[in-house]
Amino acid sequence: MKMKGKTASYLRKLINEGRPIHFSLIDPDKVTDLEVFGKVVSMLYKAGTSAFLVGGTLGVSKERLDAVLSLLQDLDVPKIIFPSNINLISDKADAILFMSLLNSDDLYYVIGAQVSSSIIVKMARLEPIPTGYLIVGHGGTAAHIGRARVVPYDNAELALAYALAAEYMGMQYLYLEAGSGAPETVRPEMIRFVSKASNINVIVGGGIRSPERASELIRAGAKAIVTGNIIESDAEKAIKIIDALQKIYTIG
Numbered sequence: 001m002k003m004k005g006k007t008a009s010y011l012r013k014l015i016n017e018g019r020p021i022h023f024s025l026i027d028p029d030k031v032t033d034l035e036v037f038g039k040v041v042s043m044l045y046k047a048g049t050s051a052f053l054v055g056g057t058l059g060v061s062k063e064r065l066d067a068v069l070s071l072l073q074d075l076d077v078p079k080i081i082f083p084s085n086i087n088l089i090s091d092k093a094d095a096i097l098f099m100s101l102l103n104s105d106d107l108y109y110v111i112g113a114q115v116s117s118s119i120i121v122k123m124a125r126l127e128p129i130p131t132g133y134l135i136v137g138h139g140g141t142a143a144h145i146g147r148a149r150v151v152p153y154d155n156a157e158l159a160l161a162y163a164l165a166a167e168y169m170g171m172q173y174l175y176l177e178a179g180s181g182a183p184e185t186v187r188p189e190m191i192r193f194v195s196k197a198s199n200i201n202v203i204v205g206g207g208i209r210s211p212e213r214a215s216e217l218i219r220a221g222a223k224a225i226v227t228g229n230i231i232e233s234d235a236e237k238a239i240k241i242i243d244a245l246q247k248i249y250t251i252g
């Protein structure tokens with residue numbers, strides 16, 4: 001099912017209804033057994049994941065990206081590219097997190113990749129989701145590759161300064177990223193501070209491994225949670241995270 005042209009409004013609707021968004025992050029490089037992959041994504045879909053993010057920093061080829069997007073095509077939720085660079089663009093997706101790495105020291109990740117890819121994004125009829133990407137704390141591979149000057153875990157005021165700058169430049173989402181597999185997630189205190197004092201929609205990812213932590217981050221004000229590694233290592237746990245987020249909406 002194609003959600004081209006409908007992804008941004010779908011996400012806005014979830015936010016307006018007060019439903020926590022859950023993004024299942026699929027790294028095409030980590031997909032080895034197609035049968036297992038098919039089962040896992042169908043479990044995530046049935047459990048109610050809101051959308052699939054597809055991307056990875058190292059080892060992802062366009063061929064693998066296309067193959068994963070093809071396998072996801074029948075699921076009736078958006079397939080959104082989470083790009084680490086301009087080679088990871090495919091017309092098989094519905095949308096792309098059109099991100100600028102706000103705290104990079106390298107202009108390429110701030111504006112260069114965006115200029116190099118914008119016409120390709122248009123030709124692929126991908127819906128750009130305007131996103132500020134801010135790397136916090138541990139930072140992982142993304143911080144290293146993206147030459148980020150990471151925001152310390154405990155510097156919520158600095159994160160807010162970036163959030164407001166992103167909002168004032170018209171970005172709709174701020175992705176607070178602790179890095180894939182981070183030993184510590186972005187802290188609830190930072191999310192609470194940013195969400196209270198700005199109007200930007202916070203997406204949070206990196207190191208989220210438990211329903212309790214995911215719920216805590218949503219309660220602090222995040223509109224969306226990203227889980228990647230836990231899907232690869234313990235899919236049942238990922239389902240429990242989705243269930244927990246749904247309970248916040250239904251029971252509070």
Ligand SMILES: CC(C)=CCC/C(C)=C/CC/C(C)=C/CC/C(C)=C/COP(=O)(O)OP(=O)(O)O
Nearest residue numbers: 055056057058083084101113117141142146180
């Ligand atoms: C707008 C376009 C097309 C590109 C912009 C690209 C930007 C700004 C990238 C920022 C820097 C960067 C390297 C981001 C990584 C985002 C990502 C896909 C993270 C998830 O991958 P990991 O899980 O870290 O990958 P590995 O598992 O391969 O380490």
Ligand SMILES: O=P(O)(O)OC[C@@H](O)CO
Nearest residue numbers: 180181205206207228229
């Ligand atoms: O793999 P995890 O640790 O869930 O992180 C997800 C994402 O934020 C990485 O870019």
Ligand SMILES: [Mg+2]
Nearest residue numbers: 027056180228
């Ligand atoms: Mg990863």
